[in-house]
Amino acid sequence: MLKAIRILSPAAALAVGLTGCVGSAGVSTWNYQAGPGYETQRVYDGRVQADTSRGLARESCTTVSRRQVGPSGRLDSSDDTACSSN
Numbered sequence: 001m002l003k004a005i006r007i008l009s010p011a012a013a014l015a016v017g018l019t020g021c022v023g024s025a026g027v028s029t030w031n032y033q034a035g036p037g038y039e040t041q042r043v044y045d046g047r048v049q050a051d052t053s054r055g056l057a058r059e060s061c062t063t064v065s066r067r068q069v070g071p072s073g074r075l076d077s078s079d080d081t082a083c084s085s086n
Helices: 002-017
Strands: 022-035 038-051 055-069 075-085
Touching: none
Parallel strands: none
Antiparallel strands: 022 038, 038 055, 055 075
C-alpha cells in the first residue's frame, strides 16, 4: 500500500501542477510492399492527448495508399483513411 502511494504521489503532484495544460505524444509506423505494376503503403498513426480539463484521449488512424499500373500503362491510385478515437 505504501509503495502504491509513493508511486502515485509524484503523478498527483504533476497533475496538480499541470492545471490547464495540454500535452500529446504520438507514434507512427508504416509498411510498404511493391511488385510488378503495383505498390501499397500502409501508415498507422496513434496519438495520446492529455488535457487536464478533459482527461486522456486516444486517436488512431490508418491510411492505405495503393498505386497500380494498368495494362495500358495508366496509373490508378487510391488513398483510404480510417480514424477512431477513444
